[in-house]
Amino acid sequence: MPSPRVSRAANNSANPMNKLEFMSLLTNRTNASDPVSVRHRTSDSPVHRKDSFNATSSTASQQQQQQQQQLPEEDCMKLNPSFLDIALSSLLAVDLWLTKKMGVCAREGSSWGSARPLMKLVEISGHGIPWIAGSLYCLYKSDSSAGREVILNLLFALLLDLVLVGIVKGIVKRRRPVHNRMDMFATFSVDKYSFPSGHATRAAMVSRFMLNHLVLAVPVRILVMLWAILVSLSRVMLGRHNVTDVAFGFFMGHMQYGLIEYFWLSPSTLPALFRM
Numbered sequence: 001m002p003s004p005r006v007s008r009a010a011n012n013s014a015n016p017m018n019k020l021e022f023m024s025l026l027t028n029r030t031n032a033s034d035p036v037s038v039r040h041r042t043s044d045s046p047v048h049r050k051d052s053f054n055a056t057s058s059t060a061s062q063q064q065q066q067q068q069q070q071l072p073e074e075d076c077m078k079l080n081p082s083f084l085d086i087a088l089s090s091l092l093a094v095d096l097w098l099t100k101k102m103g104v105c106a107r108e109g110s111s112w113g114s115a116r117p118l119m120k121l122v123e124i125s126g127h128g129i130p131w132i133a134g135s136l137y138c139l140y141k142s143d144s145s146a147g148r149e150v151i152l153n154l155l156f157a158l159l160l161d162l163v164l165v166g167i168v169k170g171i172v173k174r175r176r177p178v179h180n181r182m183d184m185f186a187t188f189s190v191d192k193y194s195f196p197s198g199h200a201t202r203a204a205m206v207s208r209f210m211l212n213h214l215v216l217a218v219p220v221r222i223l224v225m226l227w228a229i230l231v232s233l234s235r236v237m238l239g240r241h242n243v244t245d246v247a248f249g250f251f252m253g254h255m256q257y258g259l260i261e262y263f264w265l266s267p268s269t270l271p272a273l274f275r276m
C-alpha cells in the first residue's frame with residue numbers, strides 16, 4: 001500500500017490532475033461558509049483525488065475543467081511555480097506590505113492623519129490641471145521665441161504624459177489600494193486605476209525638463225528635485241498608490257522626458273506652430 005505522497009507523485013506523472021490549481025492565499029477564501037473554498041478543500045484532498053481518479057479518470061478531468069471554469073485565473077496558483085512566478089509573488093507581497101506601512105496619511109485617523117491636508121496640497125502641486133493651465137498662461141505671456149519653444153514642448157510633454165499614463169492604466173487595470181479614499185479632484189475615468197502613478201510620471205518628467213531647460217540657481221535645482229521626490233512619496237503616504245505604481249511611474253516619467261527630447265518641437269521641425 002503506497003503512502004499518500006508516493007501515490008500522489010505516481011499520479012502526477014501521468015495524470016492531468018498534476019495541473020490542479022489551489023486557491024491563492026492572496027484571496028484568502030478559506031471560509032468554511034464559502035461554497036467555493038469548501039468545494040476546493042474537498043476536491044483537493046489527496047484521498048478524494050486518488051479515489052476519484054482511480055474510479056473514473058474522465059469524471060476527475062471533467063471536475064477539474066469545471067473548477068477551472070468557475071475560478072477566475074487570478075484566484076489560482078500553480079502547483080509548480082517558476083522562478084519568475086515566485087519572484088513576482090514575493091515582490092507583490094513586499095509591495096503590499098510596504099504600501100500598507102507607508103500609508104500613514106490615508107485617513108484622518110491614520111498615524112500621520114494630521115499631515116493629510118498638507119499632503120493634499122503636495123498632490124495638487126503635481127496635478128495635471130495647474131501644470132497645463134500654467135504652461136498655457138506662460139505661452140500666452142512669453143515674448144521670446146526661445147521661451148515659446150520651451151513652453152510649447154513642456155505643454156506637449158504634459159499632454160503626452162496624460163495619454164500614455166491613461167493607456168497604461170487602461171491596459172493594466174490595477175485597483176488602487178484598499179485604504180485609499182477616492183477624494184481626488186478632477187480625475188479621468190481611468191484614474192480609478194493605480195498603475196502607474198500619473199503624479200509620479202509628471203513629477204519625474206517635469207523636474208527633468210526644468211533642470212535641463214531652465215537656468216536655475218543651485219538651491220532652486222535642489223528644491224525641484226525634492227519636490228519631485230515629495231510628490232511621489234505623498235502618493236503612497238496618502239494611500240493613493242502602491243509603492244510599485246510610484247516606482248514605475250517615476251521611471252516612466254524619465255523615459256517620457258527622453259521621448260520629448262527625441263521629438264523636440266523646434267521652429268525648423270514644425271514651422272507652422274511657431275508662426276502663430
Ligand SMILES: CC(C)=CCC/C(C)=C/CC/C(C)=C/CC/C(C)=C/COP(=O)(O)O
Nearest residue numbers: 128129132133186187191196197198199200
Ligand atoms: C487647465 C486647462 C486649460 C485645460 C485642462 C486640460 C485637461 C483636460 C487636463 C486634464 C487634467 C487632469 C484631469 C489630469 C488628471 C490628473 C490626475 C488626477 C492623475 C492621477 O494621478 P495618480 O498619481 O493618482 O495616478
